Each structure stands twice: as structure tokens, then as C-alpha cells.
Amino acid sequence: MEEYPTGFRFYPTEEELISFYLHNQLHGHKQDKIHRVIPVLHIFDTEPWNLPQLAGELCREDREQWFFFAPMQEREARGGRPSRSLATGYWKATGSPSYVYSSDNKVIGMKKSMVFYVGKAPKGRKTQWKLNEYRAIELSPTNTNSSSSNISIPKLKREFTLCRVYVVSGTSRAFDRRPLEAVAGETTIQVGGRAASSGGRGAGCADVSSSGIVAGDVGSSNQWETANLEEPMWDWDQLNWL
DSSP: OOOOOTTOOOOOOHHHIIIIIIHHHHHTOSHHHHTTTSOBOOGGGSOGGGSGGGSOTTTTTOSSEEEEEEEOOHHHHTTOOOOOBOSSEEEEEEEEEEEEEOTTSOEEEEEEEEEEEESSTTSOEEEEEEEEEEEEEEEEEOOTTSTTTTOEEEEEOOSEEEEEEEEOOOSTTTTOOSOHHHHHTOOEEEETTEEEESOOOOGGGOOTTSTTSSGGGTTTOGGGOOOOOOOOSSOGGGSOOO
16 A cells, blocks of 8 residues: 555545455455554454554544454354443444445445443443444355346345444534644634634544543543434344344
């Protein structure tokens, strides 16, 4: 993977994440190059605020999102439910699993969204850390001796998932990558007789490795709160996949 010019950011589409990166990981192709942007990590053993420093070498300085391949857990391989709990909190599903489509409108995978809660379930406190978990769907041909030999059966691949971790900003400046000093130094304007700054601090400028989003600040900051996140309609593992 060649070196990229200044300003390059790894910002793939969902189709690229599944069709290229996840499929190559599942088949053992191009791993030396791919792992420079998406490393393999037991992501559910690590607190989310520690994940950015474990990202791929080409994406470690990114302050918006980080990607990881998560191998299947042993308990899941034995037919059990995967563990999403850590010492400091737990990941909880939000919304419903959804299909991921290719550019030619074919189903290529599934996406499940999760939010990290601090504390013990079910009374944990919602944070701004979110995760999208992608699983690939492959089409397996049916018995060639049958009359329906042209029909393919979708199969959900479980050996690896691809996880996108990010921080919800709640602002329109999420992709503002100017230095924090420049943002803080913006002039203050008067709006309706009150002072209002035209600046702000979005996720694109958040320092996820210093004070503000660390374990030690969990009990004292409102920045962990997020709103309007739906509860799951059904559990991912209750779906009857072929």
C-alpha cells in the first residue's frame, strides 16, 4: 500500500468495507496491506476510548473513526452468544440489524449498530461511543443435481466481523480538522444581545486519548450522554440465518 499525500483520510463506503476489506480478510488475501488500515483485534475486550491508539498505522491519527477486524469469540464458535461486556461497561444493540447493498442493489452483508454504556447492565449510562458491526453474506450454490441448481443460498459469514468505531459529536463540525487552537481562537459575535462563538468542538477535533473521553472522566461529564437512540426491535442472534 503506497504512501498517500498530506490530507489523506481512510473513508471507505459500506460496500467497500464488506466487498473488498472484509471479503479479503475472510479469504486470507492481501492481509499485510489491509492490516495497515484495519488490524485484527478482540475489540470487545478493550474499552472504546483505548481503541484509537490500537488502530491501523495509516489511520492511527484519525480522530473521527477507527476500523477493526474482530475474530469470532470462542463461546460463539461453540454455539453461545458473543460477550459484549467489559469491566467498565458494555455494548448494547440499538435499532434493528439492516442489510448492506452493493452499487448494483444486491445484498452483500448485514450491519448491526451498538452504543457503549458505562456501568452494569441494565442501569448503565449511555455514552457517545458507537460501533457499527458488519458481517458479510456469501452466496453458496445449491446441489447441482437438483432442478433448482441456479438458486444460491445466502450464508452469513461469522469468522470475522468488521467494526467501525466512532464518537457521536452532535454538531455540524464533526469533520472540521483544524487545530484546536484555531477553533478556540475564533472571534465571538453578538447574537440577540448574547455572545455566541462561531466555533465549536466536533468529533473531528476531539482528543479521544486525553481528558474528556477517558475512563477517569466517566462519572463527571455530560458529554457521554446521547439522545434519540432507539432500542433494538429484536436481537441479532435470534435471527435464523442459514
